[in-house]
Amino acid sequence: MSNLPGSDLLNGDRDVVMSCRVRLARNVAGFPFVGRATHPQRREVLETVRAAAGPDEASVGLAGGRVGADAAERLAWIDLTSLPKRDRQLLWERHLVSKQFAEGDSPRAVAVSPDERFSLMVNEEDHVRIQVLRSGNALRNAFDAAMRVDAALGGRLDFAFHPRWGYLTACPTNVGCGIRIGVMVHLRALRVTNEIEKVKRAAKELHLAVRGFHGEGSDATGDWFQISNQRTLGVTEAGLLEEFAGRIVPAVVAYEREARRVLMERQRTLLEDRVFRGISLLRSARLLGLDEAMKQLSSVRLGACVGLLPGVSVDTLTRLTIQLQSAHLRAADPAIETEEEEKAARARTARTALGEWP
Amino acid sequence: MAAPFRPCDHCPKPAVVHNTVIVNGQMTEVHLCEDHAQAAGIQMPGQAPIHQLLGQLAQVGAARPRGPSCPECGHSFHDFKTSGLLGCAACYEAFASTVAPVIERAHGGATEHVGSAPTRADNARQRAALLQQLLRELEQAVSAEQYERAAQLRDKIKDLRPTAAAGGPEAAQ
Ligand SMILES: [Zn+2]
Ligand SMILES: [Zn+2]
Numbered sequence: 056m057s058n059l060p061g062s063d064l065l066n067g068d069r070d071v072v073m074s075c076r077v078r079l080a081r082n083v084a085g086f087p088f089v090g091r092a093t094h095p096q097r098r099e100v101l102e103t104v105r106a107a108a109g110p111d112e113a114s115v116g117l118a119g120g121r122v123g124a125d126a127a128e129r130l131a132w133i134d135l136t137s138l139p140k141r142d143r144q145l146l147w148e149r150h151l152v153s154k155q156f157a158e159g160d161s162p163r164a165v166a167v168s169p170d171e172r173f174s175l176m177v178n179e180e181d182h183v184r185i186q187v188l189r190s191g192n193a194l195r196n197a198f199d200a201a202m203r204v205d206a207a208l209g210g211r212l213d214f215a216f217h218p219r220w221g222y223l224t225a226c227p228t229n230v231g232c233g234i235r236i237g238v239m240v241h242l243r244a245l246r247v248t249n250e251i252e253k254v255k256r257a258a259k260e261l262h263l264a265v266r267g268f269h270g271e272g273s274d275a276t277g278d279w280f281q282i283s284n285q286r287t288l289g290v291t292e293a294g295l296l297e298e299f300a301g302r303i304v305p306a307v308v309a310y311e312r313e314a315r316r317v318l319m320e321r322q323r324t325l326l327e328d329r330v331f332r333g334i335s336l337l338r339s340a341r342l343l344g345l346d347e348a349m350k351q352l353s354s355v356r357l358g359a360c361v362g363l364l365p366g367v368s369v370d371t372l373t374r375l376t377i378q379l380q381s382a383h384l385r386a387a388d389p390a391i392e393t394e395e396e397e398k399a400a401r402a403r404t405a406r407t408a409l410g411e412w413p
Numbered sequence: 414m415a416a417p418f419r420p421c422d423h424c425p426k427p428a429v430v431h432n433t434v435i436v437n438g439q440m441t442e443v444h445l446c447e448d449h450a451q452a453a454g455i456q457m458p459g460q461a462p463i464h465q466l467l468g469q470l471a472q473v474g475a476a477r478p479r480g481p482s483c484p485e486c487g488h489s490f491h492d493f494k495t496s497g498l499l500g501c502a503a504c505y506e507a508f509a510s511t512v513a514p515v516i517e518r519a520h521g522g523a524t525e526h527v528g529s530a531p532t533r534a535d536n537a538r539q540r541a542a543l544l545q546q547l548l549r550e551l552e553q554a555v556s557a558e559q560y561e562r563a564a565q566l567r568d569k570i571k572d573l574r575p576t577a578a579a580g581g582p583e584a585a586q
Binding site for chain 1: 486497498515527528543546547
């Protein structure tokens with residue numbers, strides 16, 4: 056078993072689950088919601104939340120305690136209003152902030168922990184959005200961390216709360232627990248076997264939202280899906296976690312694995328063809344557009360997960376899905392100006408990571 | 414028309430009517446575009462004496478050309494309908510009759526929060542209000558012989574009592 060390529064991937068379901076996250080929406084009592092607040096009021100909310108959050112991971116309720124971590128635990132506060140466009144996009148590509156948040160110009164900021172597993176958006180649609188990210192499937196761990204942050208901040212801020220509706224949010228459909236539990240899954244085999252629509256229908260019946268790689272309207276990067284809960288009222292936080300982490304995610308993971316097994320058994324040549332074309336392309340291309348890169352990465356990732364590519368690390372491929380995004384390439388090489396230079400840099404980054412050929 | 418651009422309170426069009434009115438004992442600035450001013454039954458400046466204008470503006474809510482407004486933040490029903498967002502916590506009461514069914518539909522018919530409550534220990538006022546509300550609901554549930562619901566309410570009330578709160582998972586300072 057242990058020399059089966061990719062068997063350690065089952066740890067955290069990393070063969071299917073790229074990352075998971077728990078997000079909480081909160082508003083500070085006594086202020087209008089963000090959309091209604093004046094810029095001075097938004098500034099005030101920003102300062103209030105920032106003061107309540109304090110300087111580091113410990114002050115937001117996260118234990119810190121990583122080996123060798125001391126001063127590095129400080130939170131980085133990034134003021135979006137004074138941030139260049141490329142850097143905003145960078146935050147969005149890393150899934151640290153939403154697109155809507157990255158693009159706005161009114162007073163807003165995000166606090167990010169050094170390991171980027173925690174972020175705190177201030178003045179998105181709601182005053183406070185607590186987000187905890189983990190790689191692979193570590194939902195329970197992410198959930199616990201989010202709850203600790205909620206307790207720490209809620210101990211210093213009055214969150215808007217209603218006896219009947221629970222936590223109040225700008226959008227009335229987010230009330231109740233104000234929680235979003237989600238996973239980013241790679242469902243390549245279910246796409247190939249044409250079963251993805253079934254998954255989407257089932258998800259809809261279970262009141263789940265299914266979105267693309269970067270949230271709404273990002274179907275270009277087609278094999279990655281974000282699945283998250285939509286119901287937040289009439290259920291407890293723990294109940295939602297149990298349903299999501301205990302039933303839904305295991306079911307999706309098992310379904311994709313089964314599709315992969317079937318592909319290997321019945322359509323191995325077709326599968327190998329796509330995987331080997333993909334890896335050849337990523338190792339040899341000189342100009343690589345984003346859509347093509349994501350498409351080939353998806354095939355290669357599937358190949359690596361089913362053991363067709365012994366030398367290729369799935370974690371490397373997971374990292375590449377972020378590193379090949381535009382703002383990341385441009386941040387790594389500020390000299391990039393034209394589209395063609397970006398494509399060249401994307402191809403170079405892929406070749407370097409996967410072993411250049413010839 | 415050299416005044417700095419100021420959008421209408423109800424839409425992004427430029428406001429042409431600017432006034433300070435008193436609504437529910439509070440001084441409030443009102444800025445309306447031509448359409449919304451007319452919808453509110455307001456004649457354009459110059460066409461009506463100022464006192465009349467003030468009187469009509471104060472009745473904007475009552476006349477309900479665009480539905481009621483939130484007394485706390487001024488968010489109108491029109492704002493809610495066009496953006497899908499509410500303006501402040503008080504909007505949940507101001508637009509209760511519309512918002513409640515929207516929420517219930519979005520949450521598969523659920524009618525109330527059963528998850529955690531804010532942790533802030535010194536927020537006695539909020540806890541007290543919540544307790545009052547729950548006790549009232551308990552009374553109603555008992556008199557309506559809804560025993561399952563009464564049991565749920567008792568659990569929530571128990572969770573709210575100081576001893577339970579102090580020992581809860583929120584004890585982090
Ligand atoms: Zn208007
Ligand atoms: Zn309001």
